[in-house]
Amino acid sequence: MKNPYDGGSTFVMNHVDSAEDVAVRDADYALNWIDSLVLDKTGHRLSDLQRVILQQVWQGRKYFDIAVDYGCTEGHAKDVGAQLWKSLSEILGEKITKQNCRSVTERCLNKARSFKRKLNNKLNHKLEQWGKGSAPDRSFPVTHDLSDDVTMIEAVQDASFVGREGAIAHLSYLFDEGHPLIVIQGEGGLGKTTLAQQFFAHQAVEVVLELVIANDPANITPVEQVVNEWLKQDLGDEPGTDFGIALSRLKRHLRSRPMGVFIDNLEPTLDANGCFIEPHRNYGELFRVLGDRRVQSITLVTSRDRLCEPGLTPTHYRLPSLELPAWSASFAYRQLDVCADTLREMHRAYGGNAKAMGLLSGVIQEDFAGDMRAYWQLHKNDLLMAPDLRNLVSSQVDRLQTLDKDAYRLFCRMGGYRYQTIPYIPTEGILALLWDVPTERQHRVLTALKHRSLLECQHGTYSLHPAVQTEAIARLRHQPDWERTHREAAQFWTHRITCINTRQDALQALEAYYHYMAIDDVAAAGQVILKSRVNQWNQFLPLGSTLYRFGLVHSVFDAVAQVTQRLEAQQVKTPQLGELYNIWGDMHWIQGRVHAAIACQQQTISLATQQLQAPSHPQSEDILSTEQSACSDADPVTDPVNGLQRKTPHRDPSHRLYYLKMLAIDSSLSLGLYNIDLWELDIAAAQFEQVIKQAQQTRHHSWAEKATVCLALVRSYQGRRSPALELTNQVCDALLNAPNDSVGRAAYFLQVLGCAYENIGESDQATLLLTRALTAAEAGHYLQIQGRTHTGLGAIARQRHQFKTAIAHHTTAIQLLESIGAACDLAEAHVQLGLTYQHLEPDENCQVHYERAIALFQSMNAPRQLERISTLRNQHPTLI
Numbered sequence: 001m002k003n004p005y006d007g008g009s010t011f012v013m014n015h016v017d018s019a020e021d022v023a024v025r026d027a028d029y030a031l032n033w034i035d036s037l038v039l040d041k042t043g044h045r046l047s048d049l050q051r052v053i054l055q056q057v058w059q060g061r062k063y064f065d066i067a068v069d070y071g072c073t074e075g076h077a078k079d080v081g082a083q084l085w086k087s088l089s090e091i092l093g094e095k096i097t098k099q100n101c102r103s104v105t106e107r108c109l110n111k112a113r114s115f116k117r118k119l120n121n122k123l124n125h126k127l128e129q130w131g132k133g134s135a136p137d138r139s140f141p142v143t144h145d146l147s148d149d150v151t152m153i154e155a156v157q158d159a160s161f162v163g164r165e166g167a168i169a170h171l172s173y174l175f176d177e178g179h180p181l182i183v184i185q186g187e188g189g190l191g192k193t194t195l196a197q198q199f200f201a202h203q204a205v206e207v208v209l210e211l212v213i214a215n216d217p218a219n220i221t222p223v224e225q226v227v228n229e230w231l232k233q234d235l236g237d238e239p240g241t242d243f244g245i246a247l248s249r250l251k252r253h254l255r256s257r258p259m260g261v262f263i264d265n266l267e268p269t270l271d272a273n274g275c276f277i278e279p280h281r282n283y284g285e286l287f288r289v290l291g292d293r294r295v296q297s298i299t300l301v302t303s304r305d306r307l308c309e310p311g312l313t314p315t316h317y318r319l320p321s322l323e324l325p326a327w328s329a330s331f332a333y334r335q336l337d338v339c340a341d342t343l344r345e346m347h348r349a350y351g352g353n354a355k356a357m358g359l360l361s362g363v364i365q366e367d368f369a370g371d372m373r374a375y376w377q378l379h380k381n382d383l384l385m386a387p388d389l390r391n392l393v394s395s396q397v398d399r400l401q402t403l404d405k406d407a408y409r410l411f412c413r414m415g416g417y418r419y420q421t422i423p424y425i426p427t428e429g430i431l432a433l434l435w436d437v438p439t440e441r442q443h444r445v446l447t448a449l450k451h452r453s454l455l456e457c458q459h460g461t462y463s464l465h466p467a468v469q470t471e472a473i474a475r476l477r478h479q480p481d482w483e484r485t486h487r488e489a490a491q492f493w494t495h496r497i498t499c500i501n502t503r504q505d506a507l508q509a510l511e512a513y514y515h516y517m518a519i520d521d522v523a524a525a526g527q528v529i530l531k532s533r534v535n536q537w538n539q540f541l542p543l544g545s546t547l548y549r550f551g552l553v554h555s556v557f558d559a560v561a562q563v564t565q566r567l568e569a570q571q572v573k574t575p576q577l578g579e580l581y582n583i584w585g586d587m588h589w590i591q592g593r594v595h596a597a598i599a600c601q602q603q604t605i606s607l608a609t610q611q612l613q614a615p616s617h618p619q620s621e622d623i624l625s626t627e628q629s630a631c632s633d634a635d636p637v638t639d640p641v642n643g644l645q646r647k648t649p650h651r652d653p654s655h656r657l658y659y660l661k662m663l664a665i666d667s668s669l670s671l672g673l674y675n676i677d678l679w680e681l682d683i684a685a686a687q688f689e690q691v692i693k694q695a696q697q698t699r700h701h702s703w704a705e706k707a708t709v710c711l712a713l714v715r716s717y718q719g720r721r722s723p724a725l726e727l728t729n730q731v732c733d734a735l736l737n738a739p740n741d742s743v744g745r746a747a748y749f750l751q752v753l754g755c756a757y758e759n760i761g762e763s764d765q766a767t768l769l770l771t772r773a774l775t776a777a778e779a780g781h782y783l784q785i786q787g788r789t790h791t792g793l794g795a796i797a798r799q800r801h802q803f804k805t806a807i808a809h810h811t812t813a814i815q816l817l818e819s820i821g822a823a824c825d826l827a828e829a830h831v832q833l834g835l836t837y838q839h840l841e842p843d844e845n846c847q848v849h850y851e852r853a854i855a856l857f858q859s860m861n862a863p864r865q866l867e868r869i870s871t872l873r874n875q876h877p878t879l880i
Contacts, residue, residue, distance in 0.1 A: 030105050031055060032323070037091050046084075053081050057101050068815045076781065161194055162333075163326025167319060168199050175298040179315040181291035183266070183301045186319040187453040187468075188392045189355030192302035193264050195319065199300065200260045208260035209234055215395075217268050223282045243282060247289050254295040261290055266303035272403040274308030274451060284309050304396055306451035318453075321352030334361050336370045346376060349383055351456065351465030359388055383467040393471045400452055406437055407449040409481065414455075414464055415472025416485040418514055421507045424461035432492040433485060483519045490515035494528065500535045500543070503550045503781070509533070509543050513559050522570070526563040529556070530579055537780045539745040544583040548590065551783045551820040557587040575656075578607035578663050585670055590784065592823025594674050594860050601667035601674070608664040612657070658699055665695055665703045672710055676717075677824040679864035685714045705731055709749045709756070716759035724760050728753060736769070747776040747785050755792045763796050770796070784825060787816035791829045798836045806836045827856035827865070835872060 031054050035046050046054070049070055056066045067077040081098060088096040092108050174182055184192045200208045209230045214220050227246045228239035235253050240246025253259065269280050276283045287307075290299040291314060301307070307314055324347045331338050350356035360375075363386065368375045384390040401408040413433040417425050427446070434442045449455060456463045464472060476482055490512035497509040509528070516525035529544040537549070547556040564580045585600030672687030691707035694700070712727035735750055754769030770792045777785035794809030810833035817826040834849035850869055857865040 028055075029325070030058065030109060032325075033109055034088065034105065038087065047080075049077070049080050050084050053077065053084060054101070057081075057098055063098075064812070064815075068819050074778075076778075161191070161198055162329045163322045164191065164195050164198065167195055167317075168202075171195075171199055171298075171300070171317065174315055174317065178293055180293060180295050180297060181287065181299045181301070181312075181314045183303055183307050183314045183316045184319050185303055185306060185316050185453055187351075187353070188304060188396050189353045189389075190319050190321065190453075191354035192319055194354070196262050196264070196300040196302055200262060203258075203260060203298075205258045205260040205298075207234055208262055210262045210264070212264045213266060213268055215265065215268055217277060217279075220268060220280055223280060223286050227286060243285070247285060251289050251292065251295070254289070254292070254297040257296060259297040261297055261299035263299065263301045266301050266307065267305040267399070270303070270305050270307065272407075272448070274306050276309055284312065287312050287314070304453045308451070322354055322357065323352060327352065327357050330357055331361050331364075331372070334365055334370075336361060336364055337372055339373045342373050342376045345380065346372075349380070349466040350389075351467065353392075353465075353467070355392060356389055356467070359386055383470045389467065390471075393468055396452070396454065397471055397475070400449075400454070404445075404448055406434075406441075406445045407452065409436075409479075410434060410445055410449055411452075411454055412472050412476040412479060413481055413485045414462070415469050415474075415476045416482075416489055416515070416518070417464075418511065419463050419466070419469060422511055424456075424458055424463045426461050426496075428496070429489070429492050430462055432488050435484070435488060486515040486519045487521075490524070490528070494531065498533065500533050500546050502536070503552065506535075506543065506547050506550055506552065507555075510547065510555065510559065513563075517562065522563055522566040523572070525559075526567065526576065526580055529559055529563065529583070530576055537745045537747070537776075537782065542579070542583065544580075545586070548583075548587060549780075549782050549784070551781075553587060553590055553820055553822075556583070557591070560584045560587060573607060573610070575608060575611055575660055575663060578604040578611075578660075578667075581607070582663060582667055582670070585667070585674075589670070589674055589677070589824065590820070590822050592821075592827075592856060592860050594677055594824065594862065597674050598671060601670045604667040605664050608660045608667075612660045612664075661694075662700060662703075665691055665700050668694070669703055669707055669710070672707070672714075676710075676714065677828075677865075678860070678862045679868050681714050681718055685711060685718075688714065705734070706749055709735075709753050713752050713756040713759070716756040721760045724756055725762070728756050728760075728762075732765070732769075736772070747773045747780070747782060750776070751785055751789045751792060754789070755795075758792055758796050758799070761799075763799055766792065766796055783816050783820050784822050787813045787820075787822060787829065788825050789813075790816065791825070791832050794836065795832055798832075798839060801839075803836060803840055807833065810836060823856055823860070827853045827860070830856070831869060831872070834869075838873075 031046075031051060034054065035051070038046055052070050053066055056069070063077045063081065064074045067074040070077065085096045085098065085101070088101075092104065094104055094108070096104055171182060171184075184196060186192050211221075211226055224243045224246065227243070227250055231237040231246060231249055231253075232239050235250075237249055237253070240249055254261075269276055269283055271277050287309065288311065289295075290297070291312060301314070306316060324344060327347050328338060328340075328343060331343065346360065350360070364370060364372050364375045379385050384393065397408070397411065400411060410430070410433060414425075414430065416433075417429070419425070430446055431442050434445060437445055450457060450462075454464070454468060456465065476485060493508055493511040493515070497505050500506050500509060509531075513525045513528040516522070516528060530542045532540050532542050533546070534540050535546045535549070539546075541549075544556045544560055547553075560580055560583055564577065564584055567577050567580070581600045581604040585597040585604070588594070588597035588600060668687055668691050672684045672691070675681070675684035675687065688707040688711040692704045692711070695702075695704035695707070697704075708727055708731050712724050712731075715724035715727060732753060735746055735753060750769050750773035754766045754773060757763075757766035757769060770789050773785060774789040774793070776782075777789060790809045790813035794806040794813065797803070797806035797809060810829055813829040814826060814833065817829055830849040830853035834846050834853065837843060837846035837849065840846075850873060854866060854869055857869070
């Protein structure tokens with residue numbers, strides 16, 4: 001018998017791939033293959049970083065470049081890589097390293113493809129023997145997933161049926177292993193019916209008995225009539241006068257020869273529990289006959305719902321979504337203009353749904369002349385625009401609404417989650433939406449919804465594909481549950497994250513912000529940004545401050561901007577608005593908008609001063625949020641840099657006074673730092689002196705110490721060595737002797753102090769401080785401090801005439817700072833690299849980096865920095 005995937009018509013692409021295209025395609029395929037092996041072995045897919053490492057190593061890139069692209073330290077990338085090579089070595093049975101990863105993978109992959117070809121040949125031979133009357137050999141071996149998404153492109157015969165080679169082989173294997181009754185389960189449009197039809201089209205069976213069940217339960221054909229029709233019309237036998245007799249005759253036929261039975265669209269016969277509905281209970285008797293292990297037949301049943309009839313033990317095969325290469329093959333077969341990025345977005349939005357693939361390709365071909373990008377640009381925000389797609393989802397949800405009200409409400413509420421930054425929601429997050437269901441029943445409701453094929457499940461986490469979510473959230477908007485759903489989801493994320501050790505923790509905590517904004521509770525959204533937790537640097541910081549330390553500048557900037565602007569429009573004036581301006585100022589500063597940053601800190605000082613001068617009123621002491629606040633009234637007060645904690649209730653007058661003064665002092669310190677970047681050194685010095693005067697020997701003394709460090713840096717820039725040395729010596733011992741658990745939170749000021757020592761020629765002490773700062777920053781993935789510290793270490797290496805080392809440090813600094821958009825620090829890194837090249841020889845490299853620094857400083861409106869660069873360029877290297 002001919003295997004549809006061996007030989008046959010061949011799809012020839014209408015263009016010639018470049019070597020780069022082929023390399024990328026091979027890398028993507030190898031990555032998917034490895035991912036499937038890891039999933040089979042461990043039950044978990046590759047992490048995002050592991051996937052990035054594999055992709056980049058395949059292209060010959062170094063760990064440093066991989067770390068910069070991903071946003072982690074080189075050391076972390078190496079650790080993850082080492083664990084990955086160890087795991088792959090165990091899985092493939094061969095030593096895998098970074099150096100041999102590609103060659104070994106290609107060799108193993110070729111072996112797997114060769115095995116697959118032999119397996120298909122064996123399957124063909126077995127089916128031919130089966131067709132001649134031989135009994136099936138139950139020992140047929142098979143791997144977990146036999147799909148080959150690369151060779152499928154060469155085997156496309158029907159653009160509507162691609163990517164199912166593995167599914168067909170898996171169904172054959174299941175029957176070969178003694179599973180005669182198989183329920184192919186999945187959501188509408190996944191391709192269940194087409195798969196079953198294609199399966200039977202290539203089997204050595206004498207006859208296939210078919211039944212398509214009506215969608216309307218009122219029109220379902222009684223099973224007694226179905227069996228008699230099969231006996232009379234398909235098997236040439238006499239119908240039974242009694243249903244039991246008819247089933248006995250059918251059983252004899254099923255045992256005597258290879259046959260197929262195909263029952264399509266089972267779910268209308270099932271109730272909310274997956275059992276046959278009362279008028280059609282006898283379908284259970286038919287299924288008992290079909291599931292008898294002594295029959296030679298194979299029965300395929302398609303259903304969106306799981307069959308849970310007592311006494312039946314069908315094998316459920318959850319049909320997976322089509323992978324991206326299958327969509328690519330189908331679209332290319334139709335000679336559409338395939339854009340890889342656009343196709344990836346479409347595939348994700350529709351969850352790899354086969355029917356969506358066919359509908360979309362048809363519309364793109366007919367209405368958009370094959371231009372995929374033009375179609376997606378117009379329709380990506382209306383995923384259920386096409387009536388066929390909309391009906392595909394809504395019909396299944398309508399049935400859920402009729403059969404199971406609790407599961408339907410849960411489905412709609414799940415539409416409130418975003419599934420973007422956090423694509424899968426843990427079980428606890430789903431159960432949090434069942435506030436009106438008794439605890440002992442909540443898991444049953446979730447299980448019932450899982451059985452409807454509307455959820456994507458992955459190791460105890462759940463997700464809705466964007467198209468399905470569109471339907472869920474549209475229905476939720478018209479229910480009274482809308483607001484409470486978002487509040488419950490927001491509180492789930494808030495309470496779930498008690499400390500922040502990773503970027504993922506920070507992003508999960510930020511999810512609450514989006515839920516509050518969805519219901520227009522701006523005050524609560526602001527409180528999410530301000531809620532303080534201990535982070536991996538052992539600082540007790542507001543979420544917004546921790547987010548940007550992880551390099552997530554744009555995420556927190558947009559969130560703070562929206563909340564602050566909305567509160568201003570509502571004329572809300574509280575200390576917490578001042579704290580938002582304080583964080584927003586740092587966001588502007590990091591991105592090079594220094595004057596906007598200054599305006600934000602001045603606004604913080606103004607708001608704090610107004611509150612200090614105003615009489616104390618209960619409403620002025622309230623935190624931004626309402627009774628649903630994400631923060632409790634007993635949260636500690638926080639030093640935004642060092643993480644000092646003083647647990648004073650918010651409504652304690654002494655706390656209010658401390659808190660307002662803290663904001664004003666901290667903003668003054670920030671103004672000094674901003675003016676350093678503008679090279680307004682006199683203004684910066686005045687700000688730091690003011691902070692020292694205000695905070696010295698007060699409850700805010702830690703700010704005086706920080707200002708002392710910063711003032712030392714300014715004096716060193718001004719060439720005032722003695723005052724700078726005196727100031728550095730005042731605080732150096734305290735920073736160097738800080739406990740190990742506080743080094744991370746002091747890393748910024750270790751780096752500042754190190755640069756001050758470097759400027760006054762104390763290179764040994766500077767190296768000690770900067771090295772310790774870098775170690776802490778790398779351990780905590782604090783990219784901004786890493787970049788600034790490399791800049792300082794590069795300057796020291798230049799002083800020692802170690803120019804190769806200096807260039808390496810400055811290049812590393814530039815790469816790190818570019819990755820997070822830290823414009824001020826990036827400009828300084830270019831200045832220092834320009835200086836280093838100037839020491840070697842004032843060549844083109846020197847001028848290039850000066851010009852880049854000039855462009856950045858011009859965008860910041862920093863004329864003093866431009867004057868400084870002009871002076872440096874005109875100096876002889878020995879005088880610098």
